[in-house]
Amino acid sequence: MYPGEGAIEYAKSLTEGLTREEVATIIHTIMIGPFEDPRVKRCEVCEYPFRDVTRPGNAKVCGPTCKTIQKTAQRWKQRQVKPGRNITIKAAKPVRYLWWLxxxxxxxxxxxxxxxxxxxxxxxxxxxxxxxxxKQRYEMMGGRRKPVRKAEY
Ligand SMILES: [Zn+2]
Known part of the structure; x- marks a missing residue:
């Protein structure tokens, strides 16, 4: 699994302008955790650390790609609910307007x-x-007619 957008952004912000060895140490530390910053969390999808920049601070995934993956999994899980279980059938609406007459x-x-x-x-x-x-046009022409096609020369 590749890190999502948010995880990449976070890693970039920590390692800007550092040497390869320094970057390796920092990445190693942030991969292990725990995180001092309460805003830094582990993404539920890609499992890389990211900084939650949402205002309520309740993000579970790091970026749009991970969000899509999470949502897809969620929908798949919901579809797995066996019919006949956990299903409430709505009562049929009474007929109030007999439109077909x-x-x-x-x-x-x-x-x-x-x-x-x-x-x-x-x-x-x-x-x-x-x-x-x-309506007027229709009556004057005596019904529908194919529009006249003009050939352009
Ligand atoms: Zn992610």
């Missing part, structure tokens, strides 16, 4: 008043003119 209707007026927006949306006032024009 020729003349759809609501089963209760109160429900209609609060939910009509999610079934029937009024046209956008800005588009009304465009819609009216399209």
């Amino acid at each position: 020729e003349y759809p209707y609501w089963t209760s007026e109160r429900w209609m008043l609060s939910h009509v927006g999610s079934y029937e949306r009024p046209h956008d006032p800005d588009k009304l003119l465009t819609i009216a024009a399209a």
Whole structure:
């Protein structure tokens, strides 16, 4: 496993402008720990030390790459939950609007008043003119017609 972005950044900040031997000693010390700085932690994914620069200081991984790996593992684990276990099935919503009928209707007026927006949306006032024009064009032409293609020479 390669160190993530945060781990590399941290190592760089410690070893800037040092000789190869000095760098080796420092890297060795920080790899063993423990860390004096409470903000320095070990990344849960790449296991290299990094400095937590987030404001709440609750980062568990060092950088975006490690974050992605962690999230992928998390989702995989969640998908492993066997069906039939730890699953709560939502109760089916009662039918309040019989939209599939020729003349759809609501089963209760109160429900209609609060939910009509999610079934029937009024046209956008800005588009009304465009819609009216399209209807007129449709009637004048007597139906849909293929747009005329003009060849350019
Ligand atoms: Zn990491």
